Amino acid sequence: MADFDLVVIGSGPAGEWGAVRAAMAGKRVVVVERESVPGGTAANTGTIPSKTLRETALHLSGLKARGLYSVETTLRHEATVSDFLYRERRVKNIERERILRNLAHHGVEIVRGTGSLADAHTVVVKSESAPERRLTGDFILVATGSSPYRPPLYPFGDPRVHDSDEVLDIGQLPRSLVVVGGGVIGCEYACMFAALGIPVTLVEVKPELLPFLDDEMSALLGQRMEALGIRLRFGLTVEKVDVPSAPDAPVRLTLSSGETLDTDQVLVASGRSANTKGLGLEALGVKVGSRGQVEVDPTFQTAVPHVYAVGDVVGFPALASTSMEQARIAVEHAFGLGNTRTLATVLPYGIYTIPEVSMAGETEEALRKQQVPYVVGRASFASNPRGQIIGDTHGLLKLLFHRESLKLLGVHVLGEQASELVHVGLTALLTGATTQLFVETCFNYPTLSEAYKMAAINALDQLKQCTV
DSSP, X not given: OOSEEEEEEOOSHHHHHHHHHHHHTTOOXXXXXXXXXXXXXXXXXXXXXXXXXXXXXXXXXTGGGTTTTSOOOOOOTTOOHHHHHHHHHHHHHHHHHHHHHHHHHTTOEEEESEEEEEETTEEEEEETTEEEEEEEEEEEEEOOOEEEOOOTTSOTTSTTEEETTGGGGOSSOOSSEEEEOOSHHHHHHHHHHHHTTOOEEEEESSSSSOTTSOHHHHHHHHHHHHHTTEEEEESOXXXXXXXXXXXXXXXXXXXXXXXXXXXXXXXXXXXXXXXXXXXXXXXXXXXXXXXXOBOOOTTOBOSSTTEXXXXXXXXXXXXXHHHHHHHHHHHHHHHTOSSOOSOOSSOEEEEOSSSOEEEEEOOHHHHHHTTOOEEEEEEEGGGSHHHHHHTOOSOEEEEEEETTTOBEEEEEEESTTHHHHHHHHHHHHHTTOBHHHHHHOOOOSSOGXXXXXXXXXXXXXXXXXXXX
């Protein structure tokens, strides 16, 4: 008989909630964690810390209040790295404690150390402070997360060159910053430091930001980032990095165009690699991709039937929210629990830039490619009373409806609380709602949510004009 019903490797969002789901079903569960603290990237170097730093930057800079009450506010001159990181560290510690309480409450055992698979049912745990342990389980859930990819061009040993995990341990706020990579992480950190008044240049090889977004929203985000003071350099790569020995001398980046950028510090955000090295997956017959991503089927089962993988370790979309859902599905499939063993048909995406951007469903570009007839409804925050009250006059809600059935196909939000507002549209998408839902719903007034009614009416107006 196996020691456990489920052995989970990793205590990030996927590992935690996979373990809890199994424990709630009465299964014997153990979580193996190699770090001294639980939570993985989400709690310690990624999701929670970076979003906390965003709010700290907005607070310290007074950005939200600039001009709102005819009072211009600027960053406090005495603001230090300690100021910048205080709240981040506090929130991070609270999240770690929550995870430990949650696992303990559900009777999940935690074993510290580095785990590897000896076979499809055995995880060997090695630790410098304890004897080696062999944990056997009916099923194994790999939730080891990911780490920043480090292109060999950059001297990461230098204190002025950071990856997206290291940047949380900066010794001093940069006098200027070049961010290499215009993905989600690069854009979020570029906005964060720019809000503090730090000159930021973002270099991106693609011709636009975040190409998975609707083109209109991507362009609007670029405009707002430039208004924040960020220099955007599209279609370019970094060809050379010169790091002088003198600590106060600038780092020089040479771009593919021949342009040189002198900067105090560099943040490289070139994607992430799955943490699968040393797990022993390949030896068991589990298929692993070029950056370590584990290949799985729709139930997150690997080529080895008793081994499942979830979260960042399986690649896109690599979001904490989807990782938790993946873990639920994997566990339910392994133990034959519940009736819903697939991901939701529509997933939300939240990008915590300044301003926030969030979306769910189809983009205009995707609908055109699929030759789906559609109509667009827009509602600007500038014409929304709550938008005027909070000073967000650049926000936009954009809804995509089927031109004939009026069924909602996509929702896109840029502006204050976008990652919260999107859930109204997400729920409507999942229930197959049409313009009628928003027109007939009574929203609180004044609220940003009322923009849904205005956007739906705008879409109907567009159709009416087309038939006149």
